[in-house]
Amino acid sequence: MTATRPRLGGASNMLGGSIEVAPNACHHAPALSVKPWRGVPGTAGRVAVVGAGKMGLPLAAQFANHGWHVTAVDVQEHVVAAINEGRSHVTEEPGLAEAVRSAWAAGRLTATTDAGAAAATSDVVVIIVPVMLDDEQQPDYRSMDGAVDAVAPGIHEGSLVVFETTLPVGDTRNRFTPRLAEVSGLEPDRAFFVAFSPERLYSGAVFRNLAAYPKLVGGIGAASTDRAVAFYASVLDAEVIPMSAAEAAEFAKLADTTYRDVNIALANEFARYADRVGVDIQEVIEAANTQPYSHIHQPGLGVGGHCIPVYPHFLLSRAPEMELVGLSRRVNDGQIGIAIRAMQRALGGLDGVPVLVLGLTYREGVHELAYSRALPLIERLAFHGATVTAWDPLLTDDEIARSGARPWSWGSPSDARVIVTQTADARFRDLDFRWFPELELVFDGRNSLRDVALPVGVAYHGVGVQATAGS
Ligand SMILES: NC(=O)c1ccc[n+]([C@@H]2O[C@H](COP(=O)([O-])OP(=O)(O)OC[C@H]3O[C@@H](n4cnc5c(N)ncnc54)[C@H](O)[C@@H]3O)[C@@H](O)[C@H]2O)c1
Structure with missing residues (x-):
């Protein structure tokens, strides 16, 4: 019984x-390869994706399969070696192995450990390395500081640097832009551009989400926002939403995720009470x-x-x-x-x-x-x-x-x-x-x-x- x-x-x-959001169909005509890329619709240039992990590698494949030439950058040799053989080292993500293989076979995806060289030859640098917590529950910037220091020597006139890693409010402008400006000697939002655009994907549904979830983009100034919006419009089928400032985009990501934590806490409190009253x-x-x-x-x-x-x-x-x-x-x-x-x-x-x-x-x-x-x-x-x-x-x-x-x-x-x-x-x-x-x-x-x-x-x-x- x-x-x-x-x-x-x-x-x-x-x-x-x-809750499921339906993905948009791809609306892009084949892009015209240009050098340098200056944000003109219908054109594609070179992008470096720094951090080729569970999120970075799908992004790299997505960009390459929209006509961009992509250099994936990672500190782990085995990650770089796999990509240079057309293989995905991330095995659980549906569609990723095929997307990496086709991007690589088309000659639009390679990998390196040399972030500075990749930045030097790229129009756009997307940084997606982890920022976690240290033992005092404060942001642990070691990976991100390392990535920013490594790309900085490659920043040149016209570079666009986008941070996709979730960051505390203000970090794009106050922590990282000054380093890029100092090493490159260039004026931010004039000679080169910096934006924050949070990664909002869900492991296991990355390509569906990329085609569905609106992409929030906030620059350190209007020129940076415009350039970053032009980049994402060229590689994504989802709506691209320009925001008033990098800080607003940083806060939006923290608000969305914290809302879920608070909501789950409420569900857990409800569950404790339900146990007590037998419901x-x-x-x-x-x-x-x-x-x-x-x-x-x-x-x-x-x-x-x-x-x-x-x-x-x-x-x-x-x-x-x-x-x-x-x-x-x-x-x-x-x-x-x-x-x-x-x-x-x-x-x-x-x-x-x-x-x-x-x-x-x-x-x-x-x-x-x-x-x-x-x-x-x-x-x-x-x-x-x-x-x-x-x-x-x-x-x-x-x-x-x-x-x-x-x-x-x-x-x-x-x-x-x-x-x-x-x-x-x-x-x-x-x-x-x-x-x-x-x-x-x-x-x-x-x-x-x-x-x-x-x-x-x-x-x-x-x-x-x-x-x-x-x-
Ligand atoms: N995984 C998720 O579900 C998820 C969802 C939304 C957003 N994100 C964001 O994406 C970020 C990255 O997450 P992930 O899941 O891709 O992490 P991951 O650990 O799978 O990959 C990170 C990669 O970055 C590489 N790396 C670390 N330091 C580096 C450096 N200095 N230079 C170059 N490469 C470096 C690592 O070797 C690794 O391959 C998170 O911190 C978060 O902000 C993740």
């Missing part, structure tokens, strides 16, 4: 984070979101990845008075503790309890452990005495071992008394519970298994979803 929880209704497209939070959110002004996001074990949990700190680093922003970070980070307490209550403590964690990447389908909530989850489980095993469809046993858990292999017998899901990977729905004869509890950290039938005697606990005992 099995226990089944209620299924969600039909309005799941109203659940936050799953299913999924049903509540789905019902609330049938009102068109309501866009409540999903509760869960907190927020991972190097965007959403990071950018609120960029705001707080300059505006510590933003109480709601700081509080939301704490609420979201606190979800691990709430999950641990629920497991302790269900099992009467975790000391010596075998726990299997499923899904270690910050999100299903993305090979990225940055700020993944799996890391504090494993650390706290171990702290409370649990013996932790883990599995992730995208990670090797070595990568799993580095997270602090013993790797489990899919399909092998396990002594786990608790299974915790940390991502919503669809494969978890195919678990065969006969592999887990000791299983007592499924803690569903993303509420994605709520309608999966569990064996008799196995309890279910979601985030704000009623605990049920298998029967």
